[in-house]
Amino acid sequence: MYNTIKKQELLRWYNLNINKRYMPWRSTNDPYKIWLSEIMLQQTQVKTVIPYYNKWIKKYPTLESVAKSNIDDLLKIWEGLGYYSRCRNFHKSSIKIFQDYNGKIPEDFDQFKELPGVGEYTAGAVLSIAFGKKIPAIDTNILRVMSRILGLKERSKSNLSKIKINMIDYLNTERPGDINQALMDFGAMICKNKDPVCKNCIFQDICKAWEVGDPEGYPAKNKKVAVKKILMSSGILVDDELILIVKKKNGIYREMWQFPSITIKSSIKKNLIKKKFKEEFGIKIKSMKLIGSFNHLLSHRNINVKVFSIEARKTLIESKDFKWIKAKNLNSLPLPNLDKRVFKLFHNYRNDSK
Ligand code: SF4
Incomplete structure (x- = not known):
């Protein structure tokens, strides 16, 4: 009964x-x-x-259009x-859905969670919002609100289980998706990380x-993760009007195009960088x-x-995996922001030396 009143108040606040x-x-x-938005x-x-x-939606209005795209x-x-x-x-998930599920997004939690890149939160959010399944979607906002209401300080597995159990009970309603979304918004707007608006909550x-x-x-606050320092030399290899770009096979920029680069442990001399570029990309370097x-x-x-x-x-x-391309055509390929910054430096350098 108490929970029912709180749910009604929460949904009223949400509306x-x-x-x-x-x-x-x-x-x-x-x-x-809904799934796309949760991933983004x-x-x-x-x-x-x-x-x-x-x-994205303008260009790919359906899951099928994603599956068929490159x-x-x-x-x-x-x-x-x-x-x-x-x-x-x-992209992989969209293809799998057409291969294994006739193009229909599975409504079953375990099947949906099996898809590449889908975790417990995403599965809970999509299935509760799109299909009305009574599954919690515990994001950082809900985690904060529930930890405070239940008085759970430690970020432990057992506390997470307690939050889940409470959420399952709380989602026992006609509108589980709205409850998940309402609690997320409540965390973002009222029960904020800093200065929560407790007055009248x-x-x-x-x-x-x-x-x-x-x-x-x-x-309790998350322990800060140490930031790793990396030294990298990125080279714009030019032959007249053409620039070399490389398709990454692994790492965070997999499948994207980048300028050739080498990662170095500490500052090294230009001659060694030149040698490494030559070894790595097998190109005759005239000058750098x-x-x-x-x-x-x-x-x-x-x-x-x-x-x-x-x-x-x-x-x-x-x-x-390698392409010589005119600078004006670079825009047609997916480049990480890092390489856009590399190109901007190169572009300014070229303009200054004209
Ligand atoms: S806003 Fe304040 S009173 Fe309301 S749930 Fe958060 S911490 Fe508790």
């Missing part, structure tokens, strides 16, 4: 506030679109995702959103963290010049990139 956080995927029941939202803010989502085109749309494995896995009378006067202390450097920050990496302009001879034979 009143839903428009304060505009999200285009909230106005659809299409499981494909992983580690990414809503305001960043919205233009990417709109552009990965280069999909990565091109994803370009700049980061965490590119999300895009590769979404609908859960105040049952909230243990409020009772002990320490809402921000629940749950350091044209600039920058730091590129990723979530757990700080990459110091030194950029070289390298005059080379086009001895390397083109293959599906």
Whole structure:
């Protein structure tokens, strides 16, 4: 009974506030679109995702259009959103759905969770919102709200299980998807990480963290992950008007195109870098010049990139992993932001030396 009252209050709050956080995927029941939005939202803010989502849906209105597309085109749309494995896995999943499920997104939790790139949270969110399944979708917002209400400080497996059990009970309603979304929004807007708006909160009378006067202390802060420093030399290899680019076979930029680069342990001399480029890419280097450097920050990496302009001879034979391309055509291929910054330095250098 108590839970029922809280659910009604939460849904009332949700209905009143839903428009304060505009999200285009909230106005659809299409499981494909809901799933896409959940994938794009992983580690990414809503305001960043919205233009990417709109552009994607315009070009790929159905899951079938994704399954039939090639990965280069999909990565091109994803370009700049980061965490590119999300895009590769979404593509793989779309193909699998047509191979194994006749093109119909599975409604079964275990089957859906088996798809590449789908974790417990994504499965819970998509199945509860699109198919009304009573499955929790515990994101960082829900984790925070529930930890505070239940007074669970430690980020442990047993506390996560307690939250899940409470959520399953709480989702026992006609609108489990709305409850999941309402709690997520409640965490983002009211029960915030810093300065939660406890005054007039609908859960105040049952909230243990409020009772002990320490809402921000629940749950305990995550331990900071050390940022790894990486030194990298990136080279724009030029033969007259053509530039060499390489398709990555592994790593975070797999399936994307990058300028040839080498990773080095510590600062090394230009001659050794030249030698390494020659060994790695088998190209005759005429001359090379350091044209600039920058730091590129990723979530757990700080990459110091030194950029070289390298005059080379086009001895390397083109293959599906190497391409000599005119600079003006670079835009047609998916390039990570790091390489866009490399190219900007090169472009400015070329313009200055004209
Ligand atoms: S009382 Fe404060 S800490 Fe507790 S749920 Fe409400 S906003 Fe969160």
